[in-house]
Amino acid sequence: MSKITENISTISKEIASYKATLIAVSKTKPIEDLQEAFDGGQIHFGENKVQEMVSKFETLPKAIKWHMIGHLQRNKVKQIVPFVHLIHGVDSERLLLAIDKEAKKINRQVHCLLQVHIAKEESKFGFDVDELMELIKSAQFEELKHIKIVGLMGMATNTKNKEVIKGEFTQLKETFEKIKTEIGEKDNLDMKEVSMGMSGDYMVALKCGSTMIRVGSAIFGERNYA
Numbered sequence: 188m189s190k191i192t193e194n195i196s197t198i199s200k201e202i203a204s205y206k207a208t209l210i211a212v213s214k215t216k217p218i219e220d221l222q223e224a225f226d227g228g229q230i231h232f233g234e235n236k237v238q239e240m241v242s243k244f245e246t247l248p249k250a251i252k253w254h255m256i257g258h259l260q261r262n263k264v265k266q267i268v269p270f271v272h273l274i275h276g277v278d279s280e281r282l283l284l285a286i287d288k289e290a291k292k293i294n295r296q297v298h299c300l301l302q303v304h305i306a307k308e309e310s311k312f313g314f315d316v317d318e319l320m321e322l323i324k325s326a327q328f329e330e331l332k333h334i335k336i337v338g339l340m341g342m343a344t345n346t347k348n349k350e351v352i353k354g355e356f357t358q359l360k361e362t363f364e365k366i367k368t369e370i371g372e373k374d375n376l377d378m379k380e381v382s383m384g385m386s387g388d389y390m391v392a393l394k395c396g397s398t399m400i401r402v403g404s405a406i407f408g409e410r411n412y413a
């Protein structure tokens with residue numbers, strides 16, 4: 188068994204009781220590494236750059252489900268809308284509108300997660316909870332028929348302090364539950380997924396209710412650049 192497949196297998200066993208989706212974050216990694224993971228049974232892959240995701244999509248088997256996990260620019264939405272499985276980092280109303288507009292052109296309903304700002308760091312993207320509730324409750328949101336919000340995504344503060352991380356993940360999970368109970372289901376809203384947890388903190392995330400973990404370096408090894 189290859190090292191990559193072995194890592195996936197180890198993590199899959201470790202998380203088996205949680206029934207979460209393991210997304211193999213393959214950004215910066217060569218096609219061969221992804222093919223190896225796919226041959227070992229891995230279906231969900233995460234990328235953070237549009238150009239890289241498009242070129243990998245074109246080369247690799249069509250059975251792969253592609254997750255856009257990075258900050259997405261509106262002018263690049265068009266390139267991924269035809270094939271993307273889930274867009275994790277929707278962090279503004281303008282971006283959501285742009286996705287809806289492009290999806291409408293090809294008559295697709297694109298699944299998205301709204302990114303919530305949970306970290307202490309200023310630099311992390313995302314909505315705060317009040318903004319999020321306002322958006323979902325707005326009349327304009329009802330009109331977005333070519334997107335479907337299927338959950339929330341968050342990134343914890345980059346710290347070794349597990350208590351801080353746990354607090355932030357718990358906050359995300361609570362926001363998820365709040366939307367479910369206060370708003371319920373709509374044609375374009377069906378809260379099922381909480382995307383949280385990376386190589387360093389996925390067990391903490393799962394204990395806090397994560398349904399999707401985004402794991403890169405623990406599968407493919409360290410990256411040379413972001």
Ligand SMILES: *Cc1c(COP(=O)(O)O)cnc(C)c1O
Binds near residue numbers: 212235256386
């Ligand atoms: C790179 C990245 C990951 C994976 O990070 P690792 O620490 O390598 O597991 C997860 N989520 C996002 C948004 C990323 O950009």
